Amino acid sequence: MPVRRDKKLEKMIAKERISFLIKRAIDYKKMDYHLARRYVELAIKIAERYRVKMKKYEKRSFCKNCLYPYRSDRMRVRIKKGRVIITCLNCGKTRRFKIKSLERRA
Ligand SMILES: [Zn+2]
Numbered sequence: 001m002p003v004r005r006d007k008k009l010e011k012m013i014a015k016e017r018i019s020f021l022i023k024r025a026i027d028y029k030k031m032d033y034h035l036a037r038r039y040v041e042l043a044i045k046i047a048e049r050y051r052v053k054m055k056k057y058e059k060r061s062f063c064k065n066c067l068y069p070y071r072s073d074r075m076r077v078r079i080k081k082g083r084v085i086i087t088c089l090n091c092g093k094t095r096r097f098k099i100k101s102l103e104r105r106a
Contacts, residue, residue: 014050018043022058029069040067065093 025039040062047054062069068090076087084097 011050011052014046014052017046018052018054019058021046022054022061025069026061029071033068033071037062037066037068040069060095060097063088063091063093064095066091 021039021043025036025043028039029036043054043058044067046052060070063075066088068074068088070086070088074089076089078085078087079099082099084099085094086097087094
């Protein structure tokens with residue numbers, strides 16, 4: 001008899017590990033930037049492997065292109081037309097986020 005996989009449990013554990021790794025990445029980004037990037041890399045691998053979604057703040061805590069966590073001296077934040085524009089100064093990639101509270105007011 002093959003061992004049955006408890007997928008719900010697997011996903012739960014995967015999510016826990018992801019949030020732990022992202023937390024570590026954020027803690028370490030000022031001390032060891034490369035190590036922090038490695039944590040992000042692992043978190044993404046787990047998310048892909050177990051097909052779990054990252055939380056919004058987790059997804060937004062690192063650059064999707066070069067995987068380095070956003071750090072105040074390696075990023076630029078601008079607000080334009082109700083959107084937050086984040087430029088990663090490692091790779092130059094930009095991301096845009098809508099500001100939800102502004103949408104509701106309009
Ligand atoms: Zn980048």
